[in-house]
Amino acid sequence: MKLLDLKYQTILSESQRQAHPKTEDIELCLRVLSLASSINRASSTVLNEFGLSEGRLVLLFLLSRQPSGLSPALLAEQAGVTRATITGLLDGLEQQQLLVRQNNASDRRVLTVKLTEAGKELSEHLLPYYIEWLSGVFSHVPQDVRERLSNLLSRAMQSDSKGEIKIEKPLSHTVPGTMQRSYMV
Template sequence: MKLLDLKYQTILSESQRRAHPKTEDIELCLRVLSLASSINRASSTVLNEFGLSEGRLVLLFLLSRQPSGLSPALLAEQAGVTRATITGLLDGLEQQQLLVRQNNTSDRRVLTVKLTEAGHELCEHLLPYYIDWLSDALSHVPQDMRQRLSSLLSKALQGNETPEVKVEKTHSHPLPGTLQRSYMA
């Protein structure tokens, strides 16, 4: 049974080799990363069957709730991506003929993005399928353990408004001068 991705096994073994005092904490973090990576890879495989990525899927679902369409800027904000990223995602979905971009008749600078009929049909088919897949992703874990895991993960994220780990630069491990110049420039 593979508990860690190979890349994480390498990091863990280096931590163990250096006898880091928090190797158990490092292993826990790496196990969470391995689980997330595994789910993400499986999700990508499912979405690839439809020619989609997670980013494109999110845009389809956002647009399916707004028949009158949304602006690219609003889509980027609601999807949590940059405006540069939204352009690529929209280009791909437009090439798949799942959405159209329309200029406002009174102000050509205003752009609205709407699903095509094919986009609506895909959403109607894909949403239940993908939701069922997600609900089964951890079905091998007993229900009481899933509830406990959910609680533990919530606790781990507690205090953060978004599920992000804050990264603070530490001054206790400065890079050697030559590395600072080459990597930190």
């Protein structure tokens, strides 16, 4: 059983080579990353069968709840993506003939996005299929272990008010000023 992706094995072996005192913590983090990557790859495989990505799937589900449609800006907000990203996602779904963009009759600047009949049908059938797939990802893990894992993951997500993981900079190592980037300041 592969516990770490190759890229993470490389990082771990470098940590071990340097005899970092927190190598076990590093390995734990890399295992979580490997698991997330594995689930993401499997999810992509499932969605590729339908010509979809996770982003497109989310838009289908959001639009399926709003038969009267939504604006691209509202879709972007609800999907948690930028307006630039929403344009690409909408373009792809429109090419697949799963949605249409319509101008408002009274104000042509206002755009509404709605599912086509094909989009509605796909959404109706795909939601239960995908939810069933998701529910099976951890089905081989006993219920009590799943509950503990869920609690442990919640505890590990030390988040700020935005729900982001707190990133604490290492105190023992400094980066030379010539190597620092704005994201490291």
